[in-house]
Amino acid sequence: RPKQERHSGHMTDFSLYRTLYTLRRPCDVLILDDVDSVYKKDVGCNILKAAMDSNDPRYISWHSDTSLLEKYEIEPQFIFEGGVIIVSNTGFLKSTQRLKANADALISRSLHIPIGPAVGDYALPYVMFMIEKQNILDVHELTDEEINEVKHFIYKHNQNWLQFDL
DSSP states (O other), X not given: OOXXXXXXXXXXXXXXXXXXXXXXXXXXXXXXXXXXXXXXXXXXXXXXXXXXXXXXXXXXXXXXXXXXXXXXXXXXXXXXXXXXXXXXXSOGGGOOGGGHHHHHHHHHTSOOOOOSSOBGGGHHHXXXXXXXXXXXXXXXXXXXXXXXXXXXXXXXXXXXXXXXXX
């Protein structure tokens, strides 16, 4: 029977390895919800890259401090056939320069769905959705004509902005 685990907060690199080992079978899923410490460190990011590799089989290895492996009866290398979901409010786009390559590698191995705040190519559709469907401008008691002017202004100038904040 497939298993799933959801982790939030902080996770050590070895804890990530151990959890992936537990969830290594097909259809098992690890959900990392705001566990930014994992993908913002080289070791954790490398373990995630191995788990999310597009090549089969996906080998994950731990070749340091083997006493932990012995304690938890875990192999130093295993094939990972499960899945990983990363949920992050800070996102990969705010990675430091040092970890940018790791973040890019994780993004290239995943289906990346930015949900907000709106940035990059997703900014204009996201902002228009918030204006048209979520009625975010209603608090300002604008007329339909004024709302259309705001939308036109945003559409005309959106390429000049790095980020939208409504």
